[in-house]
Structures are given as C-alpha cells and as structure tokens.
Amino acid sequence: EKSSHLSAALLGEDCEISPEQLYELLQYAALGKHHNAAQPSWCHIYHQSRLAGVVVIVLHEMSQLHFYKFYLQFKHLRKVFRHRFTLPPPSANFLASLCGEGSGLNPQGTAPGLISTGAECIPKSSGxxxxxxxxxxxxxxxxxxxxxxxxxxxxxxxxxxxxxxxxxxxxxxxxxxxxxxxxxxxxxxxxxxxxxxxxxxxxxxxxxxxxxxxxxxxxxxxxxxxxxxxxxxxxxxxxxxxxxxxxxxxxxxxxxxxxxxxxxxxxxxxxxxxxxxxxxxxxxxxxxxxxxxxxxxxxxxxxxxxxxxxxxxxxxxxxxxxxxxxxxxxxxxxxxxxxxxxxxLQRALKDVPLSTFSIIQFSLDPEYVASHRLVGFCEKVRNKLTDMLTIYAGPFEEDFCLKSVKKEFGKCGPIQSLTVVTETYQPYVCIQYGVLEAAQLAVESLNGAEVAGSCVKVQRPITAATLDCDVLIKELELDIENEGVIYVAGIKKSLTETDLQEEFSPLKDLETLFLPKDLQSGKHSTCCFLKFQKSQSAADALEAINGWAVKGSTLRSRHALASGHLWRWIWQMNHSSEKQGGNSLSEKMAPLSDSITASHLGTSLNRDILHKKELSAAVSSIATPQQLVMVPAAGGSVVLLHDNTFIISQGEKTGSDVLSAAQDGTKHHIFYQKKKYTDSTASGGFLMLFKGK
Structure with missing residues (x-):
C-alpha cells in the first residue's frame, strides 16, 4: 500500500518558507481535497488521505543553532524527518496564524470543517x-x-x-x-x-x-x-x-x-x-x-x-x-x-476526523535563554563551523609561490581567507573555505599531492571541537536531506545558471540546480549543488563530472554535506551578530590581504639571508594596488616602490635611512648581516609595503 509522503524539490535559498506557506501545507495535510483544501503552492503531498495525523511541535527560543550544535545526538530526528525548512523569525501571533487566524490570514478562507480551538484543528471524517x-x-x-x-x-x-x-x-x-x-x-x-x-x-x-x-x-x-x-x-x-x-x-x-x-x-x-x-x-x-x-x-x-x-x-x-x-x-x-x-459521532463529534491536527508548545525558563548564555552558545557553534571550514597545508619551500597555492586550492571551492603560517620551521598555509564540501574535498584530493613544487600534507586543525569531525562528516554525508545531492566545484564566475543548466542537461534524472549567491552582493559562487531524483543517478553523475571540463575549467565534485538552508542560516547568524556588535564567522575568516603577505615578509627578515626571488614573489602576490601597509618587522624595513624595486634595511639602519636610499628609485638596495637577529636587535623595526598601479 502506498504511504503518504511529501515531495518538495527545494534546495538552497528556496528552503526558507513563510508562515503562509506553512499554513498551506498544514491545511491540506489536515483536510485534503475532499474538504476543498488546495495542494500547497510550493510542494506536493501524495496520498493525503492515508495521513494518520498532523502534529506541530513549537519549541520556543530554539533554532537551527541548537540542531547543528547537537547534530550527532539528533540521529533519530535526522532519520525520520526527511524535509527541513527555514522559517523567518515568528511573529507574536504565530500559533494563531497556523490555525488560520490573524497574521494577515483570512479565517473566512478556511476550508469547511476546520475547527480552531487553540490545541486542536479538526476536519470532518467520513464513514x-x-x-x-x-x-x-x-x-x-x-x-x-x-x-x-x-x-x-x-x-x-x-x-x-x-x-x-x-x-x-x-x-x-x-x-x-x-x-x-x-x-x-x-x-x-x-x-x-x-x-x-x-x-x-x-x-x-x-x-x-x-x-x-x-x-x-x-x-x-x-x-x-x-x-x-x-x-x-x-x-x-x-x-x-x-x-x-x-x-x-x-x-x-x-x-x-x-x-x-x-x-x-x-x-x-x-x-x-x-x-x-x-x-x-x-x-x-x-x-x-x-x-x-x-x-x-x-x-x-x-x-x-x-x-x-x-x-x-x-x-x-x-x-x-x-x-x-x-x-x-x-x-x-x-x-x-x-x-x-x-x-x-453523528451529532457531537461529526467534525472529528480519523486523523488529528494538534499543536504542542514547549517553552524554556527565562534563566535558560539568558542572552549572555545564548551568545556563548552561538560562539561555540561558530567556532566549530570555522574549524571545520579550515585546513592547513604544507610544508612549502621558502620561496614558494602563494598564487599557485591559492589557484590549486581554489579548485576545491570558494576560499574565504588564505594566510601564511611562519611560526613553523618551513612555511605552511592556512586556508578557510566558504563551504564544508570545499574543505573536505581539499583534504580528500590534495593531501599528499604536489602543490607549488612541494608534496604537502592537508589536514584540519586539531581542536576539541574537531575531535569528532570525521564522524560528523560521515553523518552529514548520509543525512537523508542530502540524499541524491552532489557538490560541484570549479564553476567560472562568468557562467550563468542557464549556462550550467545547459552544461549539465545530459545528466540523467537531474531535478534541481542550486548556484549559491552572496545575499548582499548577489554574485554567485564558484561552486554549485545538483539534486537528482535517484541516489544512483547522483552516484553516476559524481563519477562523470570529476575531471569534466566546462568552458576551460576542470570540475571537481563529491557528495553534499550541508543542506541548502545552512547557507542562509550561517549568513543570517553572522548578520545578526554584526548588528549586535559580536564577532561573526566572516570576521574570523578575513579575506586575503596585503597585510597578510607583509606579515610573512616581515618574519622572513629573521633569516640569515633574504632571497631576492622570495621578495619578488611576495611583491607579485599583492592584489590591491596603491596600498600602504605598515607592520612591525624583525630588525629592519622594506619599501616596495611602484616599479617593483625594493629597499631592505636591517641591523642599525633606520626608517629614514631606508627612505633616503629610496630617493634613487632605480636600484635594489639590500643591507643585511649574516647572523640570526634576536628580539633585542629587532626592536623598533618596521615594514612598509607599497605597490603602485
């Protein structure tokens, strides 16, 4: 016998629904077409008459924050509830709106037989x-x-x-x-x-x-x-x-x-x-x-x-x-x-159905949802997400090309920030991605690979929050909501959604394409998600897409890890935090900037000999022209001029000496001493970095 089920081809940004759309769903689920209720406009309920009942559980002060914090513990919920949607912050009369009262909804438009009594909404039964x-x-x-x-x-x-x-x-x-x-x-x-x-x-x-x-x-x-x-x-x-x-x-x-x-x-x-x-x-x-x-x-x-x-x-x-x-x-x-x-049944309970519609409310004590506790809770979830989006790669040679690293790791997905770690004997690179799939793809495909002339190890940071990361990744991959969904990286920003639909049209059973966009700028990312009607079709597509060239760009793919509504939720969480003056996830993931390169260059002055080749590589990696950055540097100063000439002063030289030498502007002035500088000799040093148009 066919069972009742919900089919909703919702992926990505469309995972947010309004209270009115929720009401459509609940009304049809409780009443069905025999009571003049229409199918929801945004999804489809099959075999409504076989529904045993509809139960709405309202958990006040709870959100996706709690769901993702205790994701592993909610194994039964994840298995049973196939579809999850994001609701905007509820209004004061949210429950009334579910019963078709208030909140702009027209009670007279309620289908015949729907009785709203606060806790029960009961349609007519037959037989x-x-x-x-x-x-x-x-x-x-x-x-x-x-x-x-x-x-x-x-x-x-x-x-x-x-x-x-x-x-x-x-x-x-x-x-x-x-x-x-x-x-x-x-x-x-x-x-x-x-x-x-x-x-x-x-x-x-x-x-x-x-x-x-x-x-x-x-x-x-x-x-x-x-x-x-x-x-x-x-x-x-x-x-x-x-x-x-x-x-x-x-x-x-x-x-x-x-x-x-x-x-x-x-x-x-x-x-x-x-x-x-x-x-x-x-x-x-x-x-x-x-x-x-x-x-x-x-x-x-x-x-x-x-x-x-x-x-x-x-x-x-x-x-x-x-x-x-x-x-x-x-x-x-x-x-x-x-x-x-x-x-x-004929008189008193003529409106009572075989299936019931109930609303159950839970609320937390005010002490539990105190704002300072909630802020701390948000911070823990953000930190865990940040750690999961972060990878470390290395070691690299001292004169490695940062652009090559960024290009190679960028093939796995959108990079939020890239920094050079110089506290180690040899340089490492810390990369923070914008999506979980990108970080996982980098770990899986680039660990042990040759990048920028070095065979690198790629791993996540080891923190208390990432100890169960492997288990969490596996559970996310098996999540019923990600069934039949794959992640594709390497999408050129010049491609439109129509272009991608055309490129992926040969794939069998392709149901939906989701191209993530920045909710503020509206620009799309370098990755997309594909949802297939059947899991086997998704597996076949995964095999076909890896290495597939689209407009000169090679694609990489893997199974999806995060459901579409997680994108919007992270953005909203950051946006809310910024309004309250808190630290957002994006703040923790600062974009690639000149000051990051400058810090690496400054630390490089600690070495006995500073290679000209390394300086040239650092200069060429600066993305923003006409930017002046001044940061402390161990024992000296560097000035980079508009024609990419540079002057380095170490030891006893001062900033004035360096600027004086820069008047020439036609030569590379290099002053160095062949010895390791200590903290005492490094005091008062600074680094000035400038690149012209």
Missing part, C-alpha cells in the same frame, strides 16, 4: 464504520460497566494497582462491591505542583453524579516546592501559606466519601490517582473513552466544547479549576453512556 470508537464499542448503546477499564487496560495505561511494584504504601479505597449499570459515578480531578520529589497534589476536587462538589481542598505537599505551576494549577505561594491539610488527610476523606460500588470518572485519571497515591478498581477515563487511532487522545477542553458545548479552562482565569474539570469529565461520560457511540 462511521472505520471510526475507532465504533471499532472499540460497536454501534449499540451500553451501560456504564461496558466503559470501565479492564485490568489489562488499567495496567497498560499506568494506573496504580495493588500488585504493582511501584505502588507500595498506596491507599486502597476498598470499593470492592460488584459494579452495575446503576452504580454511582463520581468525577475526580487534581492539580499538581513540582516539588523536590516530583509532581505532588496541591488541589483536589470530587463531584457527584448531579455535579455537586463534595470535596474541593488545597493540599500542602510534603516536599519543598520547586515550581507552583500556577499557570495550570491556579495555586500560588500565598494561597498555600495557611493550609494545614496534607495528603493523608485527603486520602482518608476520599475513602470515607466513596461508596463501595463507586465508579471514578476523570480525564487521564491515572495521573491523578498516582499523585494521590490511591488505588481504585473501577474507572472510566474520558481520554480513552473518546478513542482515536494509535493511542492519540483529545484534550478535555476540546471535548467539553465539541460534545457538551461548554467552555472550560478559560484564559482569563488563573490556572485550571479542578472542580470544573471533574464536572466536565463526568458529564462527558454521562453523555456518552446516554447517547451511545453512533449518536456521539
């Missing part, structure tokens, strides 16, 4: 025969004993039982009399707070079959209260101050009130009985009575509105009223018993 309520209870009306939980159901749903190991010390109600269809019903509900021991009862309500409140008490927990959970319990510290009632008092009173054939009714009553530490053998649980597929349950608030037409748990009230909730659960059970399953 009573398939409904789980009919499958469980049949079509005929029955007495209340048919709806009480069996011993097996009690155990399965974590109800406290006499033979359960974790229920030692629980009080038994001793209601052992045989139940009949005329046994009395009692509604029970508790509110809890969080203590050092876990959830403990802080308020209890019991109502009889007529809705009269028999018990409505505040309870002082035994352990220290960590969180009053006032939003739900409605209880504050001030309210509990005068309270003397303890849990054993409540247990005794409940046991005394309940007759021996009492049937307790509640919504997810197992949690209440566990908190009360009481065992009762006969229970009707309304969260299980109104059955849904695969264990899903309706909220009490929704059932009260849909079945009874009552509003409970109103936002204006502080917390829940346990007496109101107990009464609502009791009335739901009475209505179900009186009307029977068929009437419940």
């Amino acid at each position: 009573l025969q398939c409904d789980p309520i009919i499958r469980k209870y049949g079509k005929e009306k029955r007495g209340l004993t048919s709806y009480t939980l069996t011993s097996e159901e009690l155990r399965k749903n974590d109800y406290p039982m006499r033979d359960s190991p974790g229920c030692k010390g629980y009080m038994y109600t001793e209601c052992d009399l045989q139940r009949t269809d005329s046994s009395p019903l009692f509604g029970l509900d508790c509110e809890m707070c969080l203590t050092a021991r876990g959830n403990e009862v802080v308020r209890v309500s019991l109502v009889d079959a007529e809705g009269q409140c028999l018990l409505n008490e505040l309870v002082k927990p035994e352990s220290v209260i960590v969180n009053y959970c006032t939003r739900y319990s409605g209880v504050t510290r001030k309210m509990l101050l005068p309270v003397k009632t303890r849990l054993p008092d409540i247990q005794t009173r409940l046991k005394k009130i309940l007759p021996h054939d009492a049937v307790l009714v509640g919504h997810s009553l197992n949690a209440d009985l566990q908190a009360l530490q009481m065992i009762h053998p006969s229970v009707i649980d309304t969260s299980l009575l109104f059955a849904r597929n695969e264990g899903r349950r309706f909220k009490l608030k929704f059932l009260a509105k849909a079945v009874l037409g009552k509003e409970i748990q109103c936002k204006q009230r502080l917390g829940h009223d346990p007496a109101e909730d107990a009464r609502a659960a009791l009335e739901l059970a009475q209505f179900f018993i009186k009307k029977g399953p068929v009437k419940i």
Whole structure:
C-alpha cells in the first residue's frame, strides 16, 4: 500500500518558507481535497488521505543553532524527518496564524470543517464504520460497566494497582462491591505542583453524579516546592501559606466519601490517582473513552466544547479549576453512556476526523535563554563551523609561490581567507573555505599531492571541537536531506545558471540546480549543488563530472554535506551578530590581504639571508594596488616602490635611512648581516609595503 509522503524539490535559498506557506501545507495535510483544501503552492503531498495525523511541535527560543550544535545526538530526528525548512523569525501571533487566524490570514478562507480551538484543528471524517470508537464499542448503546477499564487496560495505561511494584504504601479505597449499570459515578480531578520529589497534589476536587462538589481542598505537599505551576494549577505561594491539610488527610476523606460500588470518572485519571497515591478498581477515563487511532487522545477542553458545548479552562482565569474539570469529565461520560457511540459521532463529534491536527508548545525558563548564555552558545557553534571550514597545508619551500597555492586550492571551492603560517620551521598555509564540501574535498584530493613544487600534507586543525569531525562528516554525508545531492566545484564566475543548466542537461534524472549567491552582493559562487531524483543517478553523475571540463575549467565534485538552508542560516547568524556588535564567522575568516603577505615578509627578515626571488614573489602576490601597509618587522624595513624595486634595511639602519636610499628609485638596495637577529636587535623595526598601479 502506498504511504503518504511529501515531495518538495527545494534546495538552497528556496528552503526558507513563510508562515503562509506553512499554513498551506498544514491545511491540506489536515483536510485534503475532499474538504476543498488546495495542494500547497510550493510542494506536493501524495496520498493525503492515508495521513494518520498532523502534529506541530513549537519549541520556543530554539533554532537551527541548537540542531547543528547537537547534530550527532539528533540521529533519530535526522532519520525520520526527511524535509527541513527555514522559517523567518515568528511573529507574536504565530500559533494563531497556523490555525488560520490573524497574521494577515483570512479565517473566512478556511476550508469547511476546520475547527480552531487553540490545541486542536479538526476536519470532518467520513464513514462511521472505520471510526475507532465504533471499532472499540460497536454501534449499540451500553451501560456504564461496558466503559470501565479492564485490568489489562488499567495496567497498560499506568494506573496504580495493588500488585504493582511501584505502588507500595498506596491507599486502597476498598470499593470492592460488584459494579452495575446503576452504580454511582463520581468525577475526580487534581492539580499538581513540582516539588523536590516530583509532581505532588496541591488541589483536589470530587463531584457527584448531579455535579455537586463534595470535596474541593488545597493540599500542602510534603516536599519543598520547586515550581507552583500556577499557570495550570491556579495555586500560588500565598494561597498555600495557611493550609494545614496534607495528603493523608485527603486520602482518608476520599475513602470515607466513596461508596463501595463507586465508579471514578476523570480525564487521564491515572495521573491523578498516582499523585494521590490511591488505588481504585473501577474507572472510566474520558481520554480513552473518546478513542482515536494509535493511542492519540483529545484534550478535555476540546471535548467539553465539541460534545457538551461548554467552555472550560478559560484564559482569563488563573490556572485550571479542578472542580470544573471533574464536572466536565463526568458529564462527558454521562453523555456518552446516554447517547451511545453512533449518536456521539453523528451529532457531537461529526467534525472529528480519523486523523488529528494538534499543536504542542514547549517553552524554556527565562534563566535558560539568558542572552549572555545564548551568545556563548552561538560562539561555540561558530567556532566549530570555522574549524571545520579550515585546513592547513604544507610544508612549502621558502620561496614558494602563494598564487599557485591559492589557484590549486581554489579548485576545491570558494576560499574565504588564505594566510601564511611562519611560526613553523618551513612555511605552511592556512586556508578557510566558504563551504564544508570545499574543505573536505581539499583534504580528500590534495593531501599528499604536489602543490607549488612541494608534496604537502592537508589536514584540519586539531581542536576539541574537531575531535569528532570525521564522524560528523560521515553523518552529514548520509543525512537523508542530502540524499541524491552532489557538490560541484570549479564553476567560472562568468557562467550563468542557464549556462550550467545547459552544461549539465545530459545528466540523467537531474531535478534541481542550486548556484549559491552572496545575499548582499548577489554574485554567485564558484561552486554549485545538483539534486537528482535517484541516489544512483547522483552516484553516476559524481563519477562523470570529476575531471569534466566546462568552458576551460576542470570540475571537481563529491557528495553534499550541508543542506541548502545552512547557507542562509550561517549568513543570517553572522548578520545578526554584526548588528549586535559580536564577532561573526566572516570576521574570523578575513579575506586575503596585503597585510597578510607583509606579515610573512616581515618574519622572513629573521633569516640569515633574504632571497631576492622570495621578495619578488611576495611583491607579485599583492592584489590591491596603491596600498600602504605598515607592520612591525624583525630588525629592519622594506619599501616596495611602484616599479617593483625594493629597499631592505636591517641591523642599525633606520626608517629614514631606508627612505633616503629610496630617493634613487632605480636600484635594489639590500643591507643585511649574516647572523640570526634576536628580539633585542629587532626592536623598533618596521615594514612598509607599497605597490603602485
């Protein structure tokens, strides 16, 4: 049987979707074409009718930052969720917009049958025969004993039982009399707070079959209260101050009130009985009575509105009223018993589907998302990304050509910065790439290769953040989101997207081409990503493209590592950081500049003899004309004139001496001493670097 699935040919910049596009997706997923909902404009849902349900989980203060920080730990999430999209920062009424309310969305445009109740959005269903309520209870009306939980159901749903190991010390109600269809019903509900021991009862309500409140008490927990959970319990510290009632008092009173054939009714009553530490053998649980597929349950608030037409748990009230909730659960059970399953579905639950649409919210405590902690968290992720984008290559000969190195490593992808490392005996080069694939391609293809006349070793820096780099690279490569996607480097900047489409058109099953662009300048990069319909087609293309020449440029390729939305996310993270005055990833990856070459040249003065050839190479590598750079240099000065003549002064010579000698401008003046300079003799030295047009 064909399963429901989503097909979205989204790659790169198009991975950002708007709240309106998200609403399109959720609306069609929940309703389908039978309820006049249209397919989303930006993707396609196949076999919508086979969807078991739609669940939206909203994690406040969470972002892609957290996903990539704990990427390896989220193995199950990465496997299950094939498609991931970027959303812009949500508005204050984000949840309302998902239900088709506010945020510029037209509620009247909602397809018929969509009910928005904050937590549930329910479309119409068809065919009573398939409904789980009919499958469980049949079509005929029955007495209340048919709806009480069996011993097996009690155990399965974590109800406290006499033979359960974790229920030692629980009080038994001793209601052992045989139940009949005329046994009395009692509604029970508790509110809890969080203590050092876990959830403990802080308020209890019991109502009889007529809705009269028999018990409505505040309870002082035994352990220290960590969180009053006032939003739900409605209880504050001030309210509990005068309270003397303890849990054993409540247990005794409940046991005394309940007759021996009492049937307790509640919504997810197992949690209440566990908190009360009481065992009762006969229970009707309304969260299980109104059955849904695969264990899903309706909220009490929704059932009260849909079945009874009552509003409970109103936002204006502080917390829940346990007496109101107990009464609502009791009335739901009475209505179900009186009307029977068929009437419940035909009248009260005519809008309830086989598949549900639920929104679940999680939020973090303010202490957890304190700005300074979040900044530190961002910095850690940036540092790890920077380390993964960085490689070191070397050693090189002292007179190596920097341009040749840049050209060779540039074939692997866009270079953000290139610096010469001279703290080592022989020079090394530090290269920071703009994409993960480029850095990995350089490690794989250039390690052990001959570059600029030297056989070089290519490796990433060894830091705490890169210790698991190999594992992370492998997981990124196997990520389901990168399935059928390959990375191609060596694209000339003069080529347009149309040119590339034409060049790659012979490749079988090519679905999408993504040419990354700088979000500020709009210029495209020297690499691209190709997405194929089948993994095998991607593998075949990978083999064909390596060494492929396009407009005089040789291409290199490998499997993709980073999904398209990572590009935009890194840019936005940097952009946000710059606005706040922080250090961005791009700041850590400074572009190739004259000052970098100058630093290398200055350090070179420490050697016994300075080679003219090396100076000439350094001069020719300066990219920007008419740029003057002045940096400290060990024991001397260098002036490079517009005609590429240069003057070097070492030892006792001063800057004035050097400039004086430069008046000539027609000769190479070289002053050096054949000895190693120490820090003391190097003091006061400087380097001036100038290149004309």
